[in-house]
Amino acid sequence: MKFSPTLAALALCAAPALAAQPDVARLEAELARLSQRLAQLEAAPPRALPAEAEQAAQRDALRARLEDIEIELLTLRRQSRAIETVEGLSAAAGLTLVAQRVATGATAGADAQFNYRADVSVTLPAGAVGAGVGHLFAHFRLGQGEGVAPSSPGFSSTPNSTSFELSAGDDAAAVLAQAWYQLDVPLAGAHAAPPRHLEFNFGKLDPFVFFDQNAVADDETTRFLNNAFVHNPLLDSGGAAGVDAYGFAPGMRLAYHADRAEGEWWRASVAAFGADDGASFDTSFSRPFLIAQLEAARRFGDLPGNYRLYAWTNGRATPYANPADPGSERQSGWGLSVDQQLAPALTLFARYGGATGGRARFDRAVTAGAEIAGTAWGRENDRLGFAAGWLRASRAFEAAAPVLDADGLDGPDFGYAPNGAERLAELYYAWHVNDRLALTPDLQWIARPGADGTAEDVTVVGLRATMGF
Numbered sequence: 001m002k003f004s005p006t007l008a009a010l011a012l013c014a015a016p017a018l019a020a021q022p023d024v025a026r027l028e029a030e031l032a033r034l035s036q037r038l039a040q041l042e043a044a045p046p047r048a049l050p051a052e053a054e055q056a057a058q059r060d061a062l063r064a065r066l067e068d069i070e071i072e073l074l075t076l077r078r079q080s081r082a083i084e085t086v087e088g089l090s091a092a093a094g095l096t097l098v099a100q101r102v103a104t105g106a107t108a109g110a111d112a113q114f115n116y117r118a119d120v121s122v123t124l125p126a127g128a129v130g131a132g133v134g135h136l137f138a139h140f141r142l143g144q145g146e147g148v149a150p151s152s153p154g155f156s157s158t159p160n161s162t163s164f165e166l167s168a169g170d171d172a173a174a175v176l177a178q179a180w181y182q183l184d185v186p187l188a189g190a191h192a193a194p195p196r197h198l199e200f201n202f203g204k205l206d207p208f209v210f211f212d213q214n215a216v217a218d219d220e221t222t223r224f225l226n227n228a229f230v231h232n233p234l235l236d237s238g239g240a241a242g243v244d245a246y247g248f249a250p251g252m253r254l255a256y257h258a259d260r261a262e263g264e265w266w267r268a269s270v271a272a273f274g275a276d277d278g279a280s281f282d283t284s285f286s287r288p289f290l291i292a293q294l295e296a297a298r299r300f301g302d303l304p305g306n307y308r309l310y311a312w313t314n315g316r317a318t319p320y321a322n323p324a325d326p327g328s329e330r331q332s333g334w335g336l337s338v339d340q341q342l343a344p345a346l347t348l349f350a351r352y353g354g355a356t357g358g359r360a361r362f363d364r365a366v367t368a369g370a371e372i373a374g375t376a377w378g379r380e381n382d383r384l385g386f387a388a389g390w391l392r393a394s395r396a397f398e399a400a401a402p403v404l405d406a407d408g409l410d411g412p413d414f415g416y417a418p419n420g421a422e423r424l425a426e427l428y429y430a431w432h433v434n435d436r437l438a439l440t441p442d443l444q445w446i447a448r449p450g451a452d453g454t455a456e457d458v459t460v461v462g463l464r465a466t467m468g469f
Contacts, residue, residue: 088125093469094118096162096221100148100442100462105449115145117164117221120174132185132198139178139206141246148460156237156362156391156451157424158227159444159460161220164246177248179204195259199269202252207241207273210253211293211310215339216371217349217387221466223371225442226426229387232335233365234353235312240331240360242275242289242314249279249289263304266296276316276328287315287330305340319359320397331358345373349387355394362422362451363394369426381432392421393451418451428464440464 096119101112119141126134147163166175180203187196201210208218212232217223220230227237235241243249251273259265273279275289293310317331333356339349348370355363369387374380402417428442446458 089122091120091122093120094221095467097465098145098147098160098162098225098462100160100460102148103459103461105446105456105458113145113148113160113163115143115147115160115163115165117141117143117162118174119177119221121178126181129183130185132183134181134183137178137180137182138176140174141177142174156228156233156422156449157389157446158237159446160225160462161227161230162225162464175246176204177246178206178209197257199255199257200253201271203250204248205251205253205273206248207243207251207271207289207291208236208247210255210269210271211291211308212335212337212351213295213306213308214337214349214351215304215306216347216385217339217351217367217369221464222430222438222440223383223385224369224387224426224428225462225464226387226389226424226444228365228389228391228424229367229369229426232337232351232353233367233389233391234333234355234360234362235335238353238360238362238365240289240312240314240317240333240355240358241273242279242316243273244279249273249275250281250285251288261299263299264297266294269293269295275314276318278316287328289314289316300340303341303343306338308337310335310337313357317358317360320361320400329358331360332356333360333363345376347371347373359396359400360394361397361418362391363397364390364392364421366390379432381435383430385428385430386426388423388425390421390423391451393418398451416450416452416454419453420448420451422449422451423447436467436469438466440466 095116097114097116099112099114119139121137121139124136124138126136128134141164143162143164145163146165147158147160166173180201183200185198185200187198208231212235217229218231220227224230227233230236236247241249251271253269253271255267255269257265257267270290270292272285272288272290274281274285275287277283278285278288289312291310291312293308295306295308297304297306299305311332311334313330313332315330316328319329333354335351335353337349337351339347341347348368350368351366353365367387367389369385372384374382374384398418424444424446426442426444428440430438430440432438440463442460442462442464444458444460444462446460449455449458
């Protein structure tokens with residue numbers, strides 16, 4: 001998540017509004033009581049001179065107190081009306097710091113890196129369109145540090161997905177990462193079982209907010225750090241999604257959502273996003289990245305699970321994910337994302353990605369793992385996570401890599417012959433110091449990086465600190 005002083009101030013200003021309502025009621029009751037007392041004094045019959053002077057003093061004191069209360073009430077009511085303009089606002093902020101070091105491999109000891117990332121997001125009500133309810137979402141991000149990058153020309157997994165840095169290395173300003181509008185439209189009979197509605201989004205989005213989600217392998221700030229376990233490796237690390245340099249793109253999405261029994265639902269969605277230069281608003285919205293997904297949430301007993309099947313095509317993909325290649329082509333594929341809780345403290349996940357068209361470096365990817373909740377050892381909020389992955393080099397890449405030109409016209413000079421698959425694993429333990437701070441030691445192992453059988457295995461050790469509000 002991220003930090004913005006303006007948005008943070010709005011969120012903080014909302015807090016006094018919650019207290020303002022009881023204060024208004026209390027002062028109104030006090031005002032009524034004092035007004036009644038003043039009326040009694042003014043209606044009382046005249047008394048002897050000393051008593052009459054005392055009555056007059058009491059009336060003057062009551063009038064002064066009434067004036068003070070009326071001024072205070074007016075101030076509180078104005079404050080309450082001002083806060084109503086941000087009623088329904090929700091905001092979140094987070095700071096993630098990561099220290100990593102390559103412990104074994106070609107760059108062991110020399111490759112160590114620190115980085116930080118700050119995120120602030122805010123959701124605002126955005127009116128109604130007929131029966132539909134609108135919301136506006138904005139997300140700001142800043143950071144510095146590129147993260148460790150073990151030396152391998154075909155390296156396909158990214159050991160640190162939290163790294164974020166502007167192209168000039170300047171962390172003085174935040175990037176508007178996302179800004180999109182969502183309209184939820186209930187369908188006829190939505191108040192009967194089962195409720196149904198349409199969801200429509202447009203703006204600058206993160207495609208992985210809406211596609212390829214996973215309950216235990218979807219957030220690099222709290223769970224796995226390696227990008228191969230955060231998203232489908234073909235879409236993200238492989239570049240098939242075609243997003244901009246920071247992972248976002250303009251786009252629009254339409255989804256149909258239907259609830260079933262309690263805790264169960266299904267949804268069908270389709271979206272189009274700008275790809276390549278279109279993701280950076282540098283060209284027209286032609287040959288976009290298209291993706292469609294079917295998903296369902298099911299419960300087996302009291303244990304929840306989520307199942308997602310999706311397919312994509314990108315008309316502006318770069319062959320072998322080589323930014324130096326001026327050409328582009330269509331790449332397509334499909335994937336699965338599954339998470340299922342098997343016991344109160346155990347959840348398993350798995351992903352599969354398969355390329356069906358285009359010149360991709362890796363055309364098959366399988367990742368799987370587990371998350372164990374700390375309730376098993378008396379630490380309710382802690383988590384232990386483990387994952388393993390297998391990323392197979394495509395046959396076309398195996399044949400082309402040794403002869404690709406160093407001038408970048410046909411691709412980079414990989415300088416080796418890829419063969420087989422890259423294999424990787426990650427282990428982490430998230431220790432919640434309190435409800436705001438978590439420390440996560442992390443260990444990663446990568447064999448045959450870039451499917452290079454001659455490359456040394458790489459081991460990366462790290463420590464992540466996450467603070468959220």
